[in-house]
Amino acid sequence: MTDTTLNTAARFNLRKFFNDAADFWAIALAASVPWSTSVTSFLTAFWGIAFLFTLDRASVRETVRRPQAYVVLGFVALALLSVLWSEAPTWVERFKGVGPFAKLVLIVLVFIQFSRSRRGWWVLLAFLVSCTVVLIVSYATVIFGDGRLGGRTTYYGVPVKDYISQNGQFVLCAVGLLAFAYQRGCVSAYGQAAALIALALAFLFNVFYIQTSRTALVVLPVLCIVFALTRLRAVHAAAVIGSIIVLAGAVWMSSSTVRNRVMLTFNEASAYSAHSTDRSSTAERLEFWRKSVAIVQDAPILGHGAGSIPTTFARLAKGEGLGGIVAHNAHNQTFNIAIQLGIIGVIMLFAMWITHGLLFRGESLVAWIGLAVVTQNVVGGLFNNHLFDFVHAWIYILGVGVCGGMLMQSPAPGKELEA
Template sequence: MSADAAMSPISRVLRLRLSPATWVTIADVFAVLTALALPWSTSLVAIFVLCWLGSAALMLDYGIYLQSLKRPICFLPFALVALALLGTLWSDAPWGARLYAVSPTIKLLVLPGLFYHFERSARGMWVLSAFLVSCVLLVVMSSVVAFDPAVSLKPVEEAARGIFVKNYIDQSQEFALCAVALAYPIIGLLRAKKIRLALLLGAIAVGFVVNMTFVTVSRTAMVTMPIMLAVFALLHLKWRTSLMIFGMVTLLSGLAWTTSPQLRLKTESFFTDYRLYKTGNVPTSIGIRLEFWRKSLRFFMEAPFIGHGTGSTRGLFEQAATGITYSATSQVIGNPHNQTLNVAVQWGTIGVVLLYAMWLVHLLLFRGEGLVAWIGLLVVVQNIFTSLFNSHLFDFHEGWMYVLGVGVAGGMTLAAKQRRASTEPFGP
């Protein structure tokens, strides 16, 4: 079947008006706009994603696309969404809550389309670069807001922490990802003796770290960023270089600790929050997380195979709430702040297996050398480890960071593998 025959009648009509290359360019532009908007706006991201879906669909060869869905990197996201839909059938939650709980998974359906498109488009790096540029602009704006909170679009208490839009958790995830991702090109440029460009990228990476040190940072980023750096050292540095960098990082961390009240406050709050929770049932950030996890494990054990159904989490917490109104044990939530437990409570072991299988195949996709493979690997690693403390795959901002990063970098990686396969000599 030819590509034209596989297209819908509407696609064929629109294709007569514009060339295929033009439609690919239009789709690429909307992908770039999505990356630019992600650090700043949720509504713009939703609009640009829909525009990207529409323009990319016009040039879709549905026969090839359906064949691509057989790959685990594509059908596992579909399987997770399908399970969420099926889970509505055995849930006791109101139908509104069931459908609302399905919506965070829908973004995963965009992944196969991104793989398909950027396996064929040569502009994937434009999208990744656009996200970096947007985050650089945000770090500048965050620094401005730290000095003049009146500039911020957020309430005064958040503006004082350098937040212009969104929140400090989303901002920290962006800055941590960009700072660590830049390590690969910096090392490559230094090895190639391109010192000026290496210094420029190094200054940008330092800017992200300085903002997180002296303006605001989430505790999730504080815990996961060292893990991301360790992954980089393990994969891309010799052990002697790793030891030297580890020593430098330790020294700089000590310096940051002594000069940054914000960093000390965040670190000390781990122990303060835990003590208040254990001794007084106070609903601190650490305390309520531990309470959510403890109860979620109990919910999982009550229905370990298929879970309690989509959207059931809030109802379960309402039934389990005890104590006075403003205590840790009385808190009710629809998200246990852990991706694995979020899935396990609703869809049991089946859901957890699908979640980890998807993470695994996406990790394996980015085996090998190269900047694109490194970015894709880092996006998956960050999502896995930050999801220990939040449901980041289902959260809007971090979830789209995952979908856009893995989808674009994954498509580029698949294209590179095809090029290598086509140039390899035939065996004897």
């Protein structure tokens, strides 16, 4: 062999090594998300190092010219530029406020990786398996213990993280499994469909009867309706929506957990007053949203700049009750963006959601999982800051990035990409 041939072979082997390493760390990262913030951060560093050695100009150029990528980059660029007019008192706080926006760049990097990799399904499966283990541990703590893992967790039936994150993960797994079960049923693989439905119901039973978040109670029916309207014929869609109504009534009658959560929300909302000393989660959200409207009105076009939320809320804090709370999070994704980046930022946020949603218009399971992730983020963003919360941010980054990348690539000869 000539030296040129040997050098080419060496470069090929090195590129393959880093491609395999990047895939491995992405799979491990997805598996870590339901369990540990620190482990996820640790694995992100390893993934990033391996990924950088796989980059080439052609794949970067091909990806960044897509609207799903350049809208994200424009959104992040606007946040970075906003430090120039930010009302945060120090530059450290301003750039710290850019951090959650900058993390969204990872979506573009994941697009690049999985528009070339054939291991996208491994990442999705790793997340599902990891969530299934959390589910098993959750049931084990309830059946064999006091519902708390070693007494270290705060919430009943929640072995790690918090109940909002756990519910979000379980709901996403359930709707993905039900969609897959529908596909298997369509090809008469009834045994596989039954097994998938059983696992999906195990996730949903945990949500309804063990630990319930109000966000999940809104997100789940929306996801089911979106699936029915986008994936089924009109007659079947009507049947599914009717079934949702019947099942919702059955859950309401049989689950004291759901009833208590919903009734508590209405009671907290009816008792809300800015001067109240009752710091219930519902009352706090209503107060934060009331103040957010006033804050946005002060700088409606470009906002108050990255990292400005605590400063702007502090100016409106009065008294000892709810009105005196200085919020660091408006508990609404649109308000969080509007306060910092104004209406321009909100337009960028919705443009990102829309372009990502349109990427998943196909009828494949990959497309449905991607659409479910986007829908969950949009609906959950009505009540939380999910795009910037650690777990939900990673769900969005990996869900949109992996599924989007898989749909951006061309199927290998003889293989069907869109299962």
